[in-house]
Structures are given as structure tokens and as C-alpha cells.
Amino acid sequence: MVSEPINPKPSPKPRQTHIVLSSHPTRFGPKPIALHWGAADPHKRGPIIGTVLNPAHRNVIGTHSGSYAVYRALAVASGQLQSNHRADLTNTSPAAHIGPHPAWSDPDRIVSLDPFGALVGEVYADLCEQGYDIRPSIAITQAHINMPELQEAVAKGRLREDGRIMKLGGDLVVTKAAIEPVWYLPGIAKRLGVEESILRRTLFEQTGGMFTDLITRHDLKVFLPPIGGLTVYMVGDPTTIADPDKPLAVRVHDECNGSDVFGSDICTCRPYLVHGIEACIQTAQEGGAGVIVYLRKEGRALGEVTKFLVYNARKRQEGGDRADAYFARTECVAGVQDMRFQELMPDVLHWLGITRIDRLVSMSDMKYKAITQSGIQVIQRVPIPADLIPADARVEIEAKKAAGYYTEDDVLTEESLANIRGRELSD
Ligand SMILES: [Zn+2]
Numbered sequence: 433m434v435s436e437p438i439n440p441k442p443s444p445k446p447r448q449t450h451i452v453l454s455s456h457p458t459r460f461g462p463k464p465i466a467l468h469w470g471a472a473d474p475h476k477r478g479p480i481i482g483t484v485l486n487p488a489h490r491n492v493i494g495t496h497s498g499s500y501a502v503y504r505a506l507a508v509a510s511g512q513l514q515s516n517h518r519a520d521l522t523n524t525s526p527a528a529h530i531g532p533h534p535a536w537s538d539p540d541r542i543v544s545l546d547p548f549g550a551l552v553g554e555v556y557a558d559l560c561e562q563g564y565d566i567r568p569s570i571a572i573t574q575a576h577i578n579m580p581e582l583q584e585a586v587a588k589g590r591l592r593e594d595g596r597i598m599k600l601g602g603d604l605v606v607t608k609a610a611i612e613p614v615w616y617l618p619g620i621a622k623r624l625g626v627e628e629s630i631l632r633r634t635l636f637e638q639t640g641g642m643f644t645d646l647i648t649r650h651d652l653k654v655f656l657p658p659i660g661g662l663t664v665y666m667v668g669d670p671t672t673i674a675d676p677d678k679p680l681a682v683r684v685h686d687e688c689n690g691s692d693v694f695g696s697d698i699c700t701c702r703p704y705l706v707h708g709i710e711a712c713i714q715t716a717q718e719g720g721a722g723v724i725v726y727l728r729k730e731g732r733a734l735g736e737v738t739k740f741l742v743y744n745a746r747k748r749q750e751g752g753d754r755a756d757a758y759f760a761r762t763e764c765v766a767g768v769q770d771m772r773f774q775e776l777m778p779d780v781l782h783w784l785g786i787t788r789i790d791r792l793v794s795m796s797d798m799k800y801k802a803i804t805q806s807g808i809q810v811i812q813r814v815p816i817p818a819d820l821i822p823a824d825a826r827v828e829i830e831a832k833k834a835a836g837y838y839t840e841d842d843v844l845t846e847e848s849l850a851n852i853r854g855r856e857l858s859d
Pocket residue numbers: 688691699700701702
């Protein structure tokens with residue numbers, strides 16, 4: 433018996449043509465619009481063009497939408513999306529204006545996103561009219577968010593509904609920006625302390641040869657990597673974020689789907705995220721602003737499969753899940769303790785024009801170092817309050833504190849770390 437096709441309606445399949453590699457000389461002459469990374473004038477800097485509609489216009493390696501480009505390929509392959517579809521960007525312009533800030537024109541300060549990414553419809557309107565398919569890599573909108581923990585904080589008197597920043601009923605008014613990664617390869621290489629050629633070759637090899645342009649097109653300096661991006665949640669008036677005379681709270685939070693969304697109790701991620709939002713609301717109500725940066729770096733950028741393997745290894749090791757063996761188990765499975773490369777993280781703070789953070793809601797020594805070394809002043813570091821730590825997450829938090837994470841408490845000795853135990857796998 434023949435099974436039903438996946439697509440309910442018959443649709444035209446993409447035309448089968450011969451494949452032309454982008455490294456073929458005819459594909460890059462006439463020369464595409466040049467990019468001058470770090471130029472203050474967006475026209476001098478040049479638009480990021482990752483279109484697949486006109487190969488001659490492309491001036492970057494890779495394409496837009498990060499990892500979702502692969503789903504776009506499936507939609508085209510299955511005939512659900514016309515391969516020549518061009519986005520209609522009517523009414524999509526930013527709901528709040530960010531920048532330009534001085535850091536936008538410093539080629540070393542921002543290397544992993546396009547500072548003009550939200551403004552392409554405005555600053556490159558003439559080129560769009562000439563037929564260039566220029567896509568925004570940043571979108572800015574507004575929303576109300578509501579979390580049960582915030583309502584609880586109101587009930588306990590820690591937060592106050594002012595009817596403006598926090599509406600009656602606990603609705604929090606936010607401005608949010610979604611940002612896709614745009615990597616300036618010479619800048620990324622410099623940040624990591626490697627040669628650009630080594631970086632290009634390693635990116636090519638470690639993706640199984642996914643982007644040949646990394647090797648063949650050294651004239652193209654910008655790469656749109658197929659990875660997750662980040663989201664900025666802004667509380668309070670966004671124009672005060674860059675004002676060093678107004679208080680600012682910041683949490684840079686790396687994605688943890690298990691805790692953030694599903695409330696898993698093995699780590700402190702969601703409680704700390706909510707604590708960060710609380711600090712943002714309080715600071716906004718004091719006349720400043722709060723910023724949550726949510727980065728898609730699941731499981732220390734090792735991914736959820738590795739993360740769950742580590743959970744099992746932790747719970748099943750001899751002596752059970754112990755704080756003294758917390759980092760060792762990750763290293764056994766992944767080869768490293770962490771793959772997040774916080775060196776790139778401060779770029780988004782510079783995009784926002786931040787030069788001073790009054791409350792940095794994070795205990796991570798790596799995040800703190802990356803932020804302060806990038807030239808941002810941090811006045812106060814805010815650890816997670818002890819009463820917000822789930823019982824099973826003590827293994828994680830005590831191990832992190834012993835490894836140098838910021839704390840105002842005493843750090844445990846190696847011996848007492850071994851006595852901090854988590855739940856058994858089947859409990
Ligand atoms: Zn977590």
C-alpha cells in the first residue's frame with residue numbers, strides 16, 4: 433500500500449537546474465557591494481546581503497534566518513514555498529529606536545551582529561528600491577509578558593504594580609529585539625586570538641564542509657552562521673539604557689529550555705532569570721531601565737542531547753550526583769566544561785549603547801570578565817538569593833561557587849563539596 437503524501441495539496445516542485453558553486457568565477461563578477469565593517473555611515477559600511485535570490489548580489493557567506501534557513505530549504509524542496517519569494521516588509525519597521533551609538537562605528541567593539549540590522553528598510557531604502565533583497569537581521573517589537581513568579585513577588589510586596597511599567601494584574605510592558613548573528617570573521621578571529629585562516633578552515637571542517645565559501649571566498653569577510661541568535665527584553669524607557677546617569681540592571685541569560693520553560697529543578701536557571709526580571713522592574717521603576725539578554729546557547733552551547741547525557745552520567749556515577757564532580761562529568765562527555773564563548777556576548781550590550789551597569793544579575797565570572805574587559809563598568813554584582821535555589825540544584829550552584837562564580841557566601845571546601853548531593857535518577 434502506498435502511504436498518503438505529506439503535502440495535502442499538490443504543489444510545483446522546485447525546478448531542477450544544474451548546481452553552480454558560489455566559488456565559480458562567474459558567480460562573483462560583477463563584484464557585489466563592498467562591506468567596510470565598523471564604518472559609521474551605513475552606506476559606507478554597506479548592506480549585509482545574504483539573499484539566495486540573486487547570487488551576484490551576495491556579499492556574505494551563508495544566508496539569513498540562522499538555523500531556520502534549513503527549514504526554508506525544506507519548504508522550498510517540498511514545494512510549499514516559492515524559491516523566488518521576496519519578503520514584503522511593509523509595516524515591519526522597529527517599534528522602538530535603538531542607536532546609533534559610538535560603539536557601532538568601532539570595528540573591534542561589535543563583531544557578531546549587524547548594528548544596522550534593524551534599520552535596513554530605512555538606511556538602505558534606495559538600494560531596496562533598486563532591487564537588492566536586503567533583509568533585517570534585527571526586529572524590534574513591544575509586548576506584555578506575565579509570569580506567575582512575578583505575580584507572587586507582587587503578592588509578597590517585593591514588586592509594585594505602577595500601572596505603567598507593570599500593569600494591574602502583573603502584566604509587564606517590554607520592548608523586545610530579536611537578533612540574528614552576523615559574524616565579521618576578522619573580528620571574531622581577533623576576539624578568539626586565532627588567525628582568520630585557521631578560524632575559516634575550522635568552521636568549514638567542523639560543519640562537515642557546509643560552507644565552501646569559507647575556504648574559497650576570502651574576499652567575503654562576513655558569515656551568517658546557521659546557529660541560534662538572541663533576544664533582548666527591555667523594561668522601562670529604552671532611551672535611558674545608554675544614559676550612564678540613569679540606573680541600569682542587566683541579566684545576560686543563556687538558554688536552558690528544561691528549567692526556563694519546563695521548570696526542571698536540577699538547575700537555577702528559571703529562578704535566576706525571574707530574579708533578573710525582578711531587578712529590571714525595580715530599576716525601571718527607579719527611573720532607569722532593565723535589560724534581559726536571552727542567548728540561544730542551550731546547555732552551555734553544547735546542546736540538549738549532551739546536557740541530558742551529562743545529567744545521566746552525574747546521577748549514575750559512583751557516590752551519586754555530587755558538587756565536587758559537577759564539572760568533571762561535563763568534561764567527560766563534551767571534552768570541555770563550557771562552549772559558550774562569552775567573549776562575543778558583550779556585543780549586544782554595546783549595540784544598546786551600554787557603558788555602565790549598576791546591577792549585573794549574574795554570578796558567572798566568565799560573563800563578568802567579558803563585560804568589564806569590553807570596557808563596560810559594572811557597579812554591583814547580584815547573586816541569586818539562597819531561598820530561590822531548588823534543592824536538587826545545590827549541586828550546580830555550590831560547584832559553580834567553588835569554581836569562582838561570584839558569591840557573598842563562604843565557598844565550600846573540596847570535602848564539603850563531596851557532601852552536597854543531588855537526587856538519584858529514579859527518585
Ligand atoms: Zn539550567
